[in-house]
Structures are given as C-alpha cells and as structure tokens.
Amino acid sequence: MEQLVIETKNLSKIYEGAVEVRAVDNVDLQIQNGEFTAIVGPSGSGKTTLLNMIGGLDRPTSGSIRVNGVELSGMRENELIDFRLRHIGFVFQSYNLIPVLTARENTEFIMLMQNVDKALRNERVEKLLSEVGLSDKMDSRPSQLSGGQQQRVAVARALASKPDFVLADEPTANLDSKSTANLLDIMARLNRDEGTTFIFSTHDQRVIDRARRVITLVDGKIVSDEQR
Amino acid sequence: MNQITKIAWRNIWRNRVRSLVVIIALALGLWAGTFTSGFYEGMMKQKVDDVIQSELSHFQVHDTAFRDELIVTHFMEDATEIQRSIEQNSNVISTSGRVIATSMMASANKTGGVKLIGIDPEEEKRTTQLDQKLQEGAYFEGIKRNPILVSRKMAEEYKLKLRSKVVMTFQDLNGEIVASSFRVVGLYSSGNGMLDEVNAYARRSDLQGLIGLAPEQYHQVAVLIDDHQLAESIAGSYQEQHPHLEVLPWLDLAPGMRYMVEASGTFAYIIVAIILIALLFSVVNTMLMAVLERTREIGMLMAVGMNKSKVFFMIMLETLFLSLIGGPVGLLIAFGFIRYTGSQGIDLGAIGESYAEMGFSAVVYPQLGLSSYISITLMVLVMAILAAIYPARKALKLNPAEAVRKI
Incomplete structure (x- = not known):
C-alpha cells in the first residue's frame, strides 16, 4: 500500500553572504512509503542541504516540509529533536557512532531515549545486529570495527527507532567496494522484506545502480526524476 | 539517565592522560589548600591553648x-x-x-x-x-x-x-x-x-x-x-x-586574640577559594577542549534525537566526574597528611624562632575540624558546578547539521 511519507512544497534554502547562494531552489518532492531512492548530483548541487531539511536538521528559508502529514518548518528546536528521535533514522558518511559504546549499546541507545523497555530492546538489538551480519561483534567498540562494519552498526542504529524513513548522506563514500556491496545488499533486503524507506544522497555509481528511483539535482533544482 | 551517566563516565576516560592531569591538579591543589587551612587552624588552636593555659587562663577577676x-x-x-x-x-x-x-x-x-x-x-x-x-x-x-x-x-x-x-x-x-x-x-x-x-x-x-x-x-x-x-x-x-568587680573572659582580655582567631578562619577559606578558582579555569579549559574536539559526535547525538537537556546533562556530568574524583582524592590526602603532621608536629626551624617571638609555637601541629572539611567540600562542589556550566552551554550552541558535516 502506497502512502505519502515526505512532501515538500516550494522548498528553498538560501545562504546569504557576499553572494547569495540558492542551495535548494523551489523543490517540490513527494516520496512514498517503501521507496529506495537516490538523490544525486554534482558537489554543491544541494543534495545534503535537501536531505538535512527533510531530516529536520536544517531549516528552510521558505516553503514547507511535511513528514507523514506533520509540518516540520514551524517546529521549535526541542520539538524537532524529539521528532527526529521518533520518526527519522540517520546514517552518516563518516559513521558517527558513539565511540565509547559497543555495537550493542550504540544500537540500543536510541531505544533507551525512546524509553523502550529492556526485554524489547534486547530482542530488537539482537535481531537488527544479526540482520546486518554483526551477531559476533555485538560487544566490540567502533574502534575495533572496520569502516564497513561501523556503517552496518549505523544502519542497525538508524532502524532501531522504527523510523518512518532512513536518511543516508553519502553512506558509502568511505567504504571499499566489497563493504559497499555488502551494505547495499543489507539495505536492499531491509527495504524489500521490511518495507523500510531509504533515501540516499550519493554520487557513488554503485549506489545509483541499485536505486529504484533517482532524483537528480543541479544548482538546487530537480532536473530529472527517474523511476526504475 | 543511566545511559547518559555511563557515556559521560566513559567519555572522561577517552583521553586518559588529559583527565588524569586535571584530576591530579585538582587533588594537589586541594591538598595544598586544605593542608594550609589545617596548618593555620592548628597554629591558632595551639596559640589559643597556649594563651589560656599558660598566660590568661579562661577568665580573670579584677577590681574594676x-x-x-x-x-x-x-x-x-x-x-x-x-x-x-x-x-x-x-x-x-x-x-x-x-x-x-x-x-x-x-x-x-x-x-x-x-x-x-x-x-x-x-x-x-x-x-x-x-x-x-x-x-x-x-x-x-x-x-x-x-x-x-x-x-x-x-x-x-x-x-x-x-x-x-x-x-x-x-x-x-x-x-x-x-x-x-x-x-x-x-x-x-x-x-x-x-x-x-x-x-x-x-x-x-x-x-x-x-x-x-x-x-x-x-x-x-x-x-x-x-x-x-x-x-x-x-x-x-x-x-x-x-x-563591683570586672570579670573578663580570655577573648576580651586579649582583643587581638579574638581578631586573630576570627581572621585566621577566614584567611584559610580565602586561600582555598583562590586555589579553587585557579583550578576552575583548568577544568573549564579541559572540558572546552573535550567539547570542541567532539563537535561532530555531539552534533550526531543531537541529530539522532538526544535533546538539549540531555546533552547539557552529559557534559555537566563529565565535568562533575572530573572534579569529584580529584576533589575527594585531594581531601583524603590532606586528611592523612594533617593527621600525620598533627601527631608528629612540624618544626619550623629557623622561621620558627621568629614565630616564637610573636608568641607562636615553633613546632606546629596542624589540625582541621570537621566543619572545615565540610565547608571545603561544599566549596569544591560549587566550583565543580560552576566549571561545568560553560562547557555544557557551549555544547548546546552546536548546530547538528553543521556539526555532523564537519570532518
């Protein structure tokens, strides 16, 4: 069943300065539940800015963003943080795990903040880490894991909160081809089997090849939107 | 809350050397301050005992x-x-x-x-x-x-x-x-x-x-x-x-003594306060370094949904941990040191002679009352909380979107 998860209208982000930069320029975008979508474009095309605004990390200069019907642009800072906690999963380019926590604790962290009870937490942590193939690394800290393994923990963490969708900003930029293929397999499977919505920003051709929808940005404007 | 305490505790051990340097600085500073207080308190107590026992007695009666x-x-x-x-x-x-x-x-x-x-x-x-x-x-x-x-x-x-x-x-x-x-x-x-x-x-x-x-x-x-x-x-x-008689207690017979007894307590606290203020800056400096080098991590925490009060609380806790490890260690060393020198006495040697001229004993037996330990502990707590506020506020100012992108 198709359902609108993200809808932006006339979304713009303008950086004032010596020269005015329209990082995102009047973007209208709709993303349905269960999509596996890549946002692509050259450096400086506004991919990350768009993703940050959809994720509630950055505020638009004008226009609206609705996530599952909820308008983000007018929210206060702490409301946004809470919204991110409950509705959005993040995977970052440089993994960004909490270095002092183990893989298990990193995955559990978000559920702890959501006040999920212990039995449920344990069950879900074990399920997620086994899905990303890290059952044997649950008690390792990030410094003891490879880049690919860290990024898989990040995916498990992003899913732990049962988000409406997962935003991944250049998730494979720091990975070798084998880790990239592995990570993409895992995300594709989660998308297929669990119906998880993934939205990437990337210029990695391997990711673009696997995406089912590719949105191309140039100078902050959508120049193509291709369904496969 | 537990999770945050755990993260904060582990965070202070990420840079072991830096944390230990601050903890040791705190311990040494407090040891010095507390011992100085003990030294003065001991010296004053001795002076008072001495004045009472061999000079004035507790009170004297005269014709008016x-x-x-x-x-x-x-x-x-x-x-x-x-x-x-x-x-x-x-x-x-x-x-x-x-x-x-x-x-x-x-x-x-x-x-x-x-x-x-x-x-x-x-x-x-x-x-x-x-x-x-x-x-x-x-x-x-x-x-x-x-x-x-x-x-x-x-x-x-x-x-x-x-x-x-x-x-x-x-x-x-x-x-x-x-x-x-x-x-x-x-x-x-x-x-x-x-x-x-x-x-x-x-x-x-x-x-x-x-x-x-x-x-x-x-x-x-x-x-x-x-x-x-x-x-x-x-x-x-x-x-x-x-x-028809004049009956005066020792403190009124020697008004200088009353002033000295009262001033010496204040004096000891001033020394401890100065040491603590200096330490406060070193704790703030260390924690600021810790916050600024973790910009990306703190941004990530806010990005994934850790709210501002939790971030504030985490950094506060890290600062408090540092202060509250160093503080008690310093107080404990000072306690032991005051106990030891209090029983052995410290012979001031050549300086002692000039002290003796002023009516002080040349051998000082430091001692510190429970109330002084309590006051110093409270001062350390206040210092720790003050030191914690600025770095924690600094962490809150981070913008998660910018913080995450910074590599």
Whole structure:
C-alpha cells in the first residue's frame, strides 16, 4: 500500500553572504512509503542541504516540509529533536557512532531515549545486529570495527527507532567496494522484506545502480526524476 | 539517565592522560589548600591553648579600675573569699590569686621595666603550669628571702645567673617608693617572647608585705575551667553576681586574640577559594577542549534525537566526574597528611624562632575540624558546578547539521 511519507512544497534554502547562494531552489518532492531512492548530483548541487531539511536538521528559508502529514518548518528546536528521535533514522558518511559504546549499546541507545523497555530492546538489538551480519561483534567498540562494519552498526542504529524513513548522506563514500556491496545488499533486503524507506544522497555509481528511483539535482533544482 | 551517566563516565576516560592531569591538579591543589587551612587552624588552636593555659587562663577577676591604671591601690578587698566562691563551680579546675606590681628591675648591668607578679607557687603550678617552664634552678626552693623567677631572656639582658641579686623598685599602697632586693631562684622560658620580656614572678606573700597588702588582698584572680567554650558564659554569670568587680573572659582580655582567631578562619577559606578558582579555569579549559574536539559526535547525538537537556546533562556530568574524583582524592590526602603532621608536629626551624617571638609555637601541629572539611567540600562542589556550566552551554550552541558535516 502506497502512502505519502515526505512532501515538500516550494522548498528553498538560501545562504546569504557576499553572494547569495540558492542551495535548494523551489523543490517540490513527494516520496512514498517503501521507496529506495537516490538523490544525486554534482558537489554543491544541494543534495545534503535537501536531505538535512527533510531530516529536520536544517531549516528552510521558505516553503514547507511535511513528514507523514506533520509540518516540520514551524517546529521549535526541542520539538524537532524529539521528532527526529521518533520518526527519522540517520546514517552518516563518516559513521558517527558513539565511540565509547559497543555495537550493542550504540544500537540500543536510541531505544533507551525512546524509553523502550529492556526485554524489547534486547530482542530488537539482537535481531537488527544479526540482520546486518554483526551477531559476533555485538560487544566490540567502533574502534575495533572496520569502516564497513561501523556503517552496518549505523544502519542497525538508524532502524532501531522504527523510523518512518532512513536518511543516508553519502553512506558509502568511505567504504571499499566489497563493504559497499555488502551494505547495499543489507539495505536492499531491509527495504524489500521490511518495507523500510531509504533515501540516499550519493554520487557513488554503485549506489545509483541499485536505486529504484533517482532524483537528480543541479544548482538546487530537480532536473530529472527517474523511476526504475 | 543511566545511559547518559555511563557515556559521560566513559567519555572522561577517552583521553586518559588529559583527565588524569586535571584530576591530579585538582587533588594537589586541594591538598595544598586544605593542608594550609589545617596548618593555620592548628597554629591558632595551639596559640589559643597556649594563651589560656599558660598566660590568661579562661577568665580573670579584677577590681574594676585595675586594668586601666595598673596601680597597686586597685586591689580586691576580700580576694580569698572571691577565689573560694569561684572554686565552688564544678567546671573550675583551679584558680590563682596574684598581686601585681609594675616595677623597675636593676641588676649590676641594666635597669628596666618589669611586671612583677606575686603568686602562690602551688596555685600557679595548677593554673598556668609555671613550674613546667622552668629551665634552670628550682621552683621557689632553696632561697629563703625574696626569691624571684626571671625569664632566660631577662637573664641574658640583665646578665643574671642563678642566685644573682636584683633590686626591684615599685610603689606601695601609700604611694611611697619601695626598693627591695630579690635573688634569682630560677630561669623560665614560656615560649612566648613578648611575655618573657616583661614577666617576673615572686612569692605573693613577699610582695603583699612589701606593698602593704593584707594576705587576703590580691589584684587578680585567674580561673582555669575545663572547657574553652564555657569561658564566656561562666565569666558572664559571675560578672552578673558581682557587679563591683570586672570579670573578663580570655577573648576580651586579649582583643587581638579574638581578631586573630576570627581572621585566621577566614584567611584559610580565602586561600582555598583562590586555589579553587585557579583550578576552575583548568577544568573549564579541559572540558572546552573535550567539547570542541567532539563537535561532530555531539552534533550526531543531537541529530539522532538526544535533546538539549540531555546533552547539557552529559557534559555537566563529565565535568562533575572530573572534579569529584580529584576533589575527594585531594581531601583524603590532606586528611592523612594533617593527621600525620598533627601527631608528629612540624618544626619550623629557623622561621620558627621568629614565630616564637610573636608568641607562636615553633613546632606546629596542624589540625582541621570537621566543619572545615565540610565547608571545603561544599566549596569544591560549587566550583565543580560552576566549571561545568560553560562547557555544557557551549555544547548546546552546536548546530547538528553543521556539526555532523564537519570532518
């Protein structure tokens, strides 16, 4: 069943300065539940800015963003943080795990903040880490894991909160081809089997090849939107 | 909350060396500050004990005019009766009745002013332990006529030896000048240079005879009780019963002492406060470094949904952990150190002599009361909280979108 998860209208982000930069320029975008979508474009095309605004990390200069019907642009800072906690999963380019926590604790962290009870937490942590193939690394800290393994923990963490969708900003930029293929397999499977919505920003051709929808940005404007 | 405490605790051990440096700095600073407080408190306590036990006693009774004019005619008529009634009080350990004559002392070498104190050797022994201060000679034994106890310092100045003769000149009750020869029976040293310069002791009966006082007439009754704290209240109640006398507790007999006792407590706290303020800046500096180098991580925490109060709380906790490890360690070391030096004593050596001149003991036994430990602990807590606020606020200012992108 198709359902609108993200809808932006006339979304713009303008950086004032010596020269005015329209990082995102009047973007209208709709993303349905269960999509596996890549946002692509050259450096400086506004991919990350768009993703940050959809994720509630950055505020638009004008226009609206609705996530599952909820308008983000007018929210206060702490409301946004809470919204991110409950509705959005993040995977970052440089993994960004909490270095002092183990893989298990990193995955559990978000559920702890959501006040999920212990039995449920344990069950879900074990399920997620086994899905990303890290059952044997649950008690390792990030410094003891490879880049690919860290990024898989990040995916498990992003899913732990049962988000409406997962935003991944250049998730494979720091990975070798084998880790990239592995990570993409895992995300594709989660998308297929669990119906998880993934939205990437990337210029990695391997990711673009696997995406089912590719949105191309140039100078902050959508120049193509291709369904496969 | 538990999770945040865990993260904060692990965070401070990420940079072990840096955290240890701050913890050690805190411990050393507090050790120094606390020990200094203990040193002064010990020194003051000793001074107070010393002043009470060998000089002033807990309170003294005089004729109301005596202390202003210090002349022999201001005596108490029935002093033995006063002495006996004071001794009825169960807190009173002993009393000493004294006759005091401001005198000129002349030896073959020198003439100078001396406060000649007529005492009953037994009473004085019990009240000020005068016999313990004897360094040479005997305690009013061996010389029949007019024995006098002078300080070792006077002996050096006046070139006196045991059995040397001195001539004491003072006024009698009629205002006539009386001169009488005394023979040195012993040399004492009280440890208080200022007193040693002026006090010489003779028998009360000898002096009463020379001045023309009856045996029951004294100038001063000094009273030793069993508790410093009761001095003011017992003196006060005795004063109420005897309005025609002047009854003064030791703190009023030596107003300088009262000032010194009160100032020394404040002084110790000022030292601790200065040390803590310096430490505060080093803690703030360390935590700022920790926050700024973790910009991306803190941004990520906010991005994935850690709210501002939790971020604030986490950084506060990290700062508090640092301070609250270092603080107690420092206090514990100081406690041990004060205990040890308090039982062994610290000999100030060459500096000690100048302290002794000012009436302080040359060997200091540091000690620190529970209330001082509590106050210092509270000061450390306040410092820790103050140090925690700025870095935690700095962390809140981070913008998660920018923080995450920064590599």
